[in-house]
Amino acid sequence: xxxxxxxxxxxxxxxxxxxxxxxxxxxxxxxxxxxxxxxxxxxxxxxxxxxxxxxxxxxxxxxxxxxxxxxxxxxxxxxxxxxxxxxxxxxxxxxxxxxxxxxxxxxxxxxxxxxxxxxxxxxxxxxxxxxxxxxxxxxxxxxxxxxxxxxxxxxxxxxxxxxxxxxxxxxxxxxxxxxxxxxxx
Numbered sequence: 001x002x003x004x005x006x007x008x009x010x011x012x013x014x015x016x017x018x019x020x021x022x023x024x025x026x027x028x029x030x031x032x033x034x035x036x037x038x039x040x041x042x043x044x045x046x047x048x049x050x051x052x053x054x055x056x057x058x059x060x061x062x063x064x065x066x067x068x069x070x071x072x073x074x075x076x077x078x079x080x081x082x083x084x085x086x087x088x089x090x091x092x093x094x095x096x097x098x099x100x101x102x103x104x105x106x107x108x109x110x111x112x113x114x115x116x117x118x119x120x121x122x123x124x125x126x127x128x129x130x131x132x133x134x135x136x137x138x139x140x141x142x143x144x145x146x147x148x149x150x151x152x153x154x155x156x157x158x159x160x161x162x163x164x165x166x167x168x169x170x171x172x173x174x175x176x177x178x179x180x181x182x183x184x185x
Contacts, residue, residue, distance in 0.1 A: 065083065
């Protein structure tokens with residue numbers, strides 16, 4: 001039982017009491033600090049996803065060129081192929097870029113693409129349920145990471161305390177051995 005470190009005893013060393021306080025602080029930090037870090041991380045990730053949804057918009061683009069079979073196999077993932085498209089940005093300028101569209105799209109056909117605030121091609125933002133799931137996963141990982149850091153720090157402190165206790169024990173045995181008539185080296 002680990003509560004013996006808290007009781008008064010002639011056998012209790014100062015390092016035992018320090019270790020008890022370190023363990024208590026580690027549990028509190030791992031539980032409360034880990035939960036706080038996880039919640040804050042999840043909220044920040046969720047707000048980031050909201051910002052992406054607010055900044056990005058879906059626009060209509062026109063396929064510039066039809067994809068040939070050779071290019072389709074090189075740049076495709078089966079049902080989607082990479083083609084060059086043209087779209088108009090909010091300030092009226094026309095831009096071109098490459099994006100993946102449904103296989104079989106012909107030159108002149110219209111496709112939906114996503115752009116950022118500057119009108120550059122970007123990926124589709126996560127929808128709210130997917131963003132919440134991602135934020136939760138990031139929060140759980142942050143909580144686990146915090147717990148891991150606390151555990152590693154606690155192990156390091158306890159290792160140092162153990163080395164100190166072993167050194168004190170070795171010195172005490174040397175003193176007793178000499179007292180009993182043993183030789184010192």
